[in-house]
Amino acid sequence: MRELQLADCESGVEEVFSDISALATQCRYSDCQHQSEPGCAIQMALDASQIDQRRLSNYLKLMREQAHNGASLAEKRAKDRSLGRFYRSVQSEATLRKKGR
Numbered sequence: 328m329r330e331l332q333l334a335d336c337e338s339g340v341e342e343v344f345s346d347i348s349a350l351a352t353q354c355r356y357s358d359c360q361h362q363s364e365p366g367c368a369i370q371m372a373l374d375a376s377q378i379d380q381r382r383l384s385n386y387l388k389l390m391r392e393q394a395h396n397g398a399s400l401a402e403k404r405a406k407d408r409s410l411g412r413f414y415r416s417v418q419s420e421a422t423l424r425k426k427g428r
């Protein structure tokens with residue numbers, strides 16, 4: 328349980344799963360999901376019983392959560408930007424209409 332608590336914070340993930348994150352840097356693709364990608368160093372280590380399946384699933388779960396948090400933040404920013412564009416286009420349309428009459 329102590330491991331999971333440590334892993335709750337982002338820097339803890341790197342520390343607790345340092346062996347797995349070190350392997351992740353050796354994957355063929357930098358955006359490797361470590362599922363069934365060819366040249367995945369983590370899958371190879373798993374096949375060779377160098378890492379534990381359960382620790383790997385914990386690691387992947389944490390990585391997914393982190394990716395999700397990052398994605399929702401980026402999504403929110405993109406939405407704010409497009410909303411700003413929408414307001415501007417509505418404003419300029421209204422200005423054009425006023426000038427036309």
Ligand SMILES: [Zn+2]
Nearest residue numbers: 354359361367
């Ligand atoms: Zn991989």
